[in-house]
Each structure stands twice: as structure tokens, then as C-alpha cells.
Amino acid sequence: MSFRKSATFIVLLMTLIYAVPPGSKGASSIAEQLPQFWLVRFVEIEPHKVDQFERALRDRVQAMRRLELGSEWTWYATRRPDFTYTFAHPLASLSELDALWKRIYQPEDILRESTIRRLLNRERAAIRSYQSELIQHLESWSYHPKAPTAKTPPRFQRVVLEWVRPDRRPQYEEVIHRFREALAKIAHPLGYDAYRIIIGSGSFAYVWMAPSAEYYYRTNNLSELLTRALGREEANRLVQRWHWCLRKRES
The missing domain is CATH 3.30.70.100 (Alpha-Beta Plaits)
Structure with a gap:
């Protein structure tokens, strides 16, 4: 994936999410809504393991919803045609980055859920490559x-x-x-x-x-x-x- 494509995709994703938030007064409220930072992950999946990855991810999301986790666990996911999935994580400040990193890569250690551990292992087994980018508004x-x-x-x-x-x-x-x-x-x-x-x-x-x-x-x-x-x-x-x-x- 070229950086040109990834950067374009990131900023479009963020702008579309926050352009006119629910309950806002229009575009003039954008500045009050946009997070200051975003950690964006690009996860490329083995083509023959797409179904495995999506099923495991979907089941893990449901398991996490049942736990009624706080807004700090929020992410926005989108699928690209080239078997790459984009996960955008909002950050209020860089001081939250370490904690976010643990929630992304070690959620099973924080939540201590055997179901989540099993689903994560299935997701990770389907990944071909990944990269992360940090963006500041x-x-x-x-x-x-x-x-x-x-x-x-x-x-x-x-x-x-x-x-x-x-x-x-x-x-x-x-x-x-x-x-x-x-x-x-x-x-x-x-x-x-x-x-x-x-x-x-x-x-x-x-x-x-x-x-x-x-x-x-x-x-x-x-x-x-x-x-x-x-x-x-x-x-x-x-x-x-x-x-x-x-x-x-x-x-």
C-alpha cells in the first residue's frame, strides 16, 4: 500500500466521521469535535483468510460490547478492496498513546477474557502485514x-x-x-x-x-x-x- 493512498484514506475517514456530528450546529462545530490525534492501523489480511479474520473480529466486537466498555475502547473500521482493513483510534492527547497501544495489542491481558484471547489468536493468524501511522489535527x-x-x-x-x-x-x-x-x-x-x-x-x-x-x-x-x-x-x-x-x- 502506498503512503499516498493511506494518508488520503485516513483524512477522508476522519473528516467524514466528524464533519457534522449528531447534535452539532453544522460545519462550524467541526473544530470542537475533532480529536487532536489519531492512531491509524492498516492491517493486510491473507486473501484466503478474509472470512476467518472477519468472523473473529465480528465475534470479538460483540464480546467487548457485552462487557459494556468505556469510550476509550472506541475505534472506526473500514475495509479496502485490497484486503486491507483500516482501524482509526481517536486520541485526546499523546499521553494516552501507551494505554491505547496496550488496548490494541494486549486487550486480553486487560480484560482477562478467554473468549477474547481465542478470537484474537484467530485474527492474528490471518494477518499478512500491518503498519501504524500517527496523525495530528x-x-x-x-x-x-x-x-x-x-x-x-x-x-x-x-x-x-x-x-x-x-x-x-x-x-x-x-x-x-x-x-x-x-x-x-x-x-x-x-x-x-x-x-x-x-x-x-x-x-x-x-x-x-x-x-x-x-x-x-x-x-x-x-x-x-x-x-x-x-x-x-x-x-x-x-x-x-x-x-x-x-x-x-x-x-
């Missing part, structure tokens, strides 16, 4: 319009990944904050959430949200937006400095 780098266009979960998401040259990180951060200020100045109706991949490639990920692809591409020409907010000369300087900071960019 950067609220101060994100932009949420005061009057968002979409009041329902967005139908279109656009993910942009940026790899920053290590010696230009401070300048890059200045560019991002200047960019946010420009969008706020013109009250741009589309927002995005920013993430940093801590364990992985070290890239930054930006997830734009829009009611439709047509609306996104019609209203989200960044050069035009910056020109409206800053004037042509200042906008060109900002874009040039932005590109100067980057080692690589994918969208």
Missing part, C-alpha cells in the same frame, strides 16, 4: 468559514498532501497562516481541515469540503481567491514563497 492551521455553504455532511472532499523542506518549516507555517487570513478576509464559503502525519512520511494533509465537485472547482481557484484578498502582486509573492517551501505536492 492542526486546528490553528485549519479554516472553517463562519457561514459554511454545506449544512449537511459534505458530498465532495478534496485531499491535498504537501511535503515541506525541513529547513523551511517556519516559513511554510507563516504562509499557511497568511493563507487562512486571506480566506477569512473575503469570507470564502469552503473550509478545510489540516493534519500533520507524525509517524509516516511527515507530510501535511489538507481536506477541503464542498457540497459538490462542481461547486468546489467553480469557487476554489486559489490564485483568484488570493488575488481578491491581497491584490495581484502580494498574492503572487505568497504563492511563490509557498512553492519555495515545498519539496513535493500531491492532490
Whole structure:
């Protein structure tokens, strides 16, 4: 699995889960809902053992539900077509990481349930490979319009990944904050959430949200937006400095 695919999948998963939470007041409440960190595991299963893995996992989930465990045991699971399963675990802070690691890899020691131990052994016997990635939500780098266009979960998401040259990180951060200020100045109706991949490639990920692809591409020409907010000369300087900071960019 390429990191490009994994990073895109992670941020889309998280944004879709939290874009408009139950009982929220709309997209403006995203910042209050998103966990600060996510530990995301990618588990690749032997193709001929998929049924074994899914049955064991499903039975283990039922066994854990019967125990009425707390919210600290929460995870979000999704299956990919390439026999890879994604498990996203929310974290309020990095101080919870060690305890989460034990809940993931040694739940039978914590719960002391023989049934869970047996089901875990069946799951583990079906695994071909796995990897973990740690992602941080950067609220101060994100932009949420005061009057968002979409009041329902967005139908279109656009993910942009940026790899920053290590010696230009401070300048890059200045560019991002200047960019946010420009969008706020013109009250741009589309927002995005920013993430940093801590364990992985070290890239930054930006997830734009829009009611439709047509609306996104019609209203989200960044050069035009910056020109409206800053004037042509200042906008060109900002874009040039932005590109100067980057080692690589994918969208």
C-alpha cells in the first residue's frame, strides 16, 4: 500500500466521521469535535483468510460490547478492496498513546477474557502485514468559514498532501497562516481541515469540503481567491514563497 493512498484514506475517514456530528450546529462545530490525534492501523489480511479474520473480529466486537466498555475502547473500521482493513483510534492527547497501544495489542491481558484471547489468536493468524501511522489535527492551521455553504455532511472532499523542506518549516507555517487570513478576509464559503502525519512520511494533509465537485472547482481557484484578498502582486509573492517551501505536492 502506498503512503499516498493511506494518508488520503485516513483524512477522508476522519473528516467524514466528524464533519457534522449528531447534535452539532453544522460545519462550524467541526473544530470542537475533532480529536487532536489519531492512531491509524492498516492491517493486510491473507486473501484466503478474509472470512476467518472477519468472523473473529465480528465475534470479538460483540464480546467487548457485552462487557459494556468505556469510550476509550472506541475505534472506526473500514475495509479496502485490497484486503486491507483500516482501524482509526481517536486520541485526546499523546499521553494516552501507551494505554491505547496496550488496548490494541494486549486487550486480553486487560480484560482477562478467554473468549477474547481465542478470537484474537484467530485474527492474528490471518494477518499478512500491518503498519501504524500517527496523525495530528492542526486546528490553528485549519479554516472553517463562519457561514459554511454545506449544512449537511459534505458530498465532495478534496485531499491535498504537501511535503515541506525541513529547513523551511517556519516559513511554510507563516504562509499557511497568511493563507487562512486571506480566506477569512473575503469570507470564502469552503473550509478545510489540516493534519500533520507524525509517524509516516511527515507530510501535511489538507481536506477541503464542498457540497459538490462542481461547486468546489467553480469557487476554489486559489490564485483568484488570493488575488481578491491581497491584490495581484502580494498574492503572487505568497504563492511563490509557498512553492519555495515545498519539496513535493500531491492532490
